[in-house]
Amino acid sequence: TGARTARPGCDCCGRWEIDPSTNAGQSQVAIVLTAYATQRPVAVAGTGSCVGGANDTEGVNLLIAN
Numbered sequence: 001t002g003a004r005t006a007r008p009g010c011d012c013c014g015r016w017e018i019d020p021s022t023n024a025g026q027s028q029v030a031i032v033l034t035a036y037a038t039q040r041p042v043a044v045a046g047t048g049s050c051v052g053g054a055n056d057t058e059g060v061n062l063l064i065a066n
Helices: 023-037
Strands: 042-050 058-065
Touching: 023 042, 023 058
Parallel strands: none
Antiparallel strands: 042 058
């Protein structure tokens, strides 16, 4: 619900991507699913750059369930 800050220039659509093939990505997916199930907001900190293969989507660096 908060304002998005510091979008990378390549980000056209205001979205993030999690890489579920890594341990960190799997933990991030678990945070998102748990937050959704318990109806809690999630703060997202992006990497500041777009992910490889998706020239319009920022990578996720950190998630915090509030």
